[in-house]
Amino acid sequence: MKNPITGLNKVFDNRIRLGVMSILLVNEEVNFNDLKQMLEVTDGNLATHLLNLEENGYIKVHKGFIGKKTNTTYAVTKSGEKAFTDHITALENMIKGIK
Amino acid sequence: MKNPITGLNKVFDNRIRLGVMSILLVNEEVNFNDLKQMLEVTDGNLATHLLNLEENGYIKVHKGFIGKKTNTTYAVTKSGEKAFTDHITALENMIKGIK
DNA sequence: ATACTTACTTTGTATTTCAAAGTGCTTTTT
């Protein structure tokens, strides 16, 4: 049997990062607060994972305004989309090995 | 949109634990060395994850002998099997949300 | 008998995760 976990992306070991990506894959742009509410995480925790994803080039951050209020939105990058779908494929292959 | 990561099991955030489970789901009993070679991990690392899975009640350890050589095998428990398949289901649901 | 291998276990460090507290606005209250 070959190694079933090759192809799994370390970045997506984490549930919250996985969740962020899965949300951003269906929604063009999502802001901090919406992500926080969807994922039910604390600010600091979410911020850390967003930073991690950004540093890996998987999401891009856009700091803008709505009126006078800051509005920071997050969106996946091409590279992030590929990394994520590759990960899902690897996951599916791993599961297929099981059935 | 509801929280996409509810149902994901924290124990399976880790690639190596995920790999161990996926191997043990198809193979009745696997020993330490085979797991190590399949997953391409170091001894200490694998041992830690196996202990974690054992402490969570997801795998059971059987220390036996082949002739005079020790032979420690690992197998999933009922609870481990359920936890894992539940996790996979949650994962599939998350992915479904994407497409 | 001695050296070497095998199969783990122990130990210590590096990394990661996470929540609480902090910061710099804006908005509301008095």
Next chain:
DNA sequence: AAAAAGCACTTTGAAATACAAAGTAAGTAT
């Protein structure tokens, strides 16, 4: 208009986790 409160993050620090290197104990080869 000053003070208080709220928002949207950021920073900080502690706890948990991951990992590899070294250790151990028993078997195997020379």
